[in-house]
Amino acid sequence: MILDNAKILIGDDSILARKQLKDIILGYGEPIFYEASNGQDAVDIYKKEKPDLVFLDIVMPVKDGNAATREIMEYDSDAEIVIVSSVGTQSQLKAAIEAGAKDFIQKPLNADLILHVIYTRFEGR
Amino acid sequence: MYAQFFGNYLLSRKVITSEQLILAMKQKSIDHMKLGTLAIHAGYMTANEVDQIVIQQTHQDKRFGELAVKEGYLTQSQVTALVKDQGPDFLLLGQVFVDQGIIDNERLQELIIDYQSENELDDYSISEETEENVQHLIENFLIATERPLSPFEVSFLQLLFNNLVRFIGDDFTPIYPYPCNEYPTNYCVSQQIHGEFNIKIYIDMSEETAISFASRYVGETFEEFDEYVQSSVDDFLNLHNGLFNVNISNERSVELLLDPPYTEDNPLLIFNDTETYLLPVVFPFGMINFILEITVPG
Structure with a gap:
């Protein structure tokens, strides 16, 4: 399957949101998941594990998703980061793209959009 | 809450006539929701599985939930949850049409799915x-x-x-x-x-x-x-x-x-x-x- 053995990091303070995202992704293979419940943990895990794809929420304790994106991009400018948030305002979208995010998905989660993100990045892998 | 809208939906699809709708609305007020209808709505059972249990009930004096658990279609906790939550109002209207032989369970299942997918879109705007x-x-x-x-x-x-x-x-x-x-x-x-x-x-x-x-x-x-x-x-x-x-x-x-x-x-x-x-x-x-x-x- 397309995602077998891929490394995917999910940063979201909601354990439910992380589970829902994992459940959708598991339909396309069996990747190695890493989970973070705040932006700082996401940055730390990224530096240690170098995942192939990162999903980050914006509103998180300790460090928000946009700040975490900036820090990850400074460390690795090739990082593939997708923001998944309920706060899809134009300014947040702009901030996410400026920080280096490659995509923005508005919550509630839509399996088709997640699939699109996965195929865009993993097709032909 | 949405029974009236579901009735209009069925009329617009020419599934029922206006006379049948009026009769069903009257009947709805005295009927109770059946577990099979609730199970279809919750996505726990297909229309075919519900029909199988209904056929079994004609041979055995057992409750629907008991037989559905025995066949492995439902868990006991699902039965309890379904009984507790009587489902949306429009479902009872659909069940009346099944009881009257105007539609069968399979057709009801299709209509529920279509109606809900259309209704979900409507929910983005204010009804x-x-x-x-x-x-x-x-x-x-x-x-x-x-x-x-x-x-x-x-x-x-x-x-x-x-x-x-x-x-x-x-x-x-x-x-x-x-x-x-x-x-x-x-x-x-x-x-x-x-x-x-x-x-x-x-x-x-x-x-x-x-x-x-x-x-x-x-x-x-x-x-x-x-x-x-x-x-x-x-x-x-x-x-x-x-x-x-x-x-x-x-x-x-x-x-x-x-x-x-x-x-x-x-x-x-x-x-x-x-x-x-x-x-x-x-x-x-x-x-x-x-x-x-x-x-x-x-």
């Missing part, structure tokens, strides 16, 4: 009935606040109603809001919105109510008050407030900021310097209390 409920709520809030509501407050209340309908269900009744100086908490989560409009929203409910709330929100049956149930309550609040910020940004070009949700550990909340209102909302599975702590500018 007439929700609009009416929101107007009532706003009028009641005017009585509680004794001042005109700001456009932010009106938008907030409208969206709260829509999100309850969209994510939890339409079978709720809001109780009159009233000013609140202190509040003893159960499971309580709060979230602060900052900016041109400052409001802290609390959502509070008993653990038992939270289990049912989470089951509806996620679409899975939860049995105990675990971290997923707690996270569902946080998630609903965060999603609602996030969507509110998006609406305000789109409609008014005002950017509001959102703090992460916070689980209140204080058994008693005390509100001294803010305008605070308690808005109880009653669902069949329990009461949800929303507390709106508003900082009025100036």
Whole structure:
């Protein structure tokens, strides 16, 4: 399957949101998941594990998703980061793209959009 | 709540005639929901499986739920949940048409799926009935606040109603809001919105109510008050407030900021310097209390 053995990091303070995202992704293979419940943990895990794809929420304790994106991009400018948030305002979208995010998905989660993100990045892998 | 709309839907699809609809609406008021219809609606059983159990019932003097559990179509906890939650009103109307032989269970299953997918899209805009409920709520809030509501407050209340309908269900009744100086908490989560409009929203409910709330929100049956149930309550609040910020940004070009949700550990909340209102909302599975702590500018 397309995602077998891929490394995917999910940063979201909601354990439910992380589970829902994992459940959708598991339909396309069996990747190695890493989970973070705040932006700082996401940055730390990224530096240690170098995942192939990162999903980050914006509103998180300790460090928000946009700040975490900036820090990850400074460390690795090739990082593939997708923001998944309920706060899809134009300014947040702009901030996410400026920080280096490659995509923005508005919550509630839509399996088709997640699939699109996965195929865009993993097709032909 | 949506029985009238489902009736119109069936008429427009020429599934039934207007005479059949009127008769069914009368019959609906005296009928009870059948477990098989509820199981189809919940997606636990297919129409074929329900028909098989109904056939078995003609040979054995056993309850539908008992046979469905025996065949492995339902778990005992699903039966309990289905019996407890009698499902949306429109479903009973559909069941009447099955009982009268106008449609079969398979056709009902197709119509439920089509109707719900169309209805889900409608929920993004305000239905007439929700609009009416929101107007009532706003009028009641005017009585509680004794001042005109700001456009932010009106938008907030409208969206709260829509999100309850969209994510939890339409079978709720809001109780009159009233000013609140202190509040003893159960499971309580709060979230602060900052900016041109400052409001802290609390959502509070008993653990038992939270289990049912989470089951509806996620679409899975939860049995105990675990971290997923707690996270569902946080998630609903965060999603609602996030969507509110998006609406305000789109409609008014005002950017509001959102703090992460916070689980209140204080058994008693005390509100001294803010305008605070308690808005109880009653669902069949329990009461949800929303507390709106508003900082009025100036």
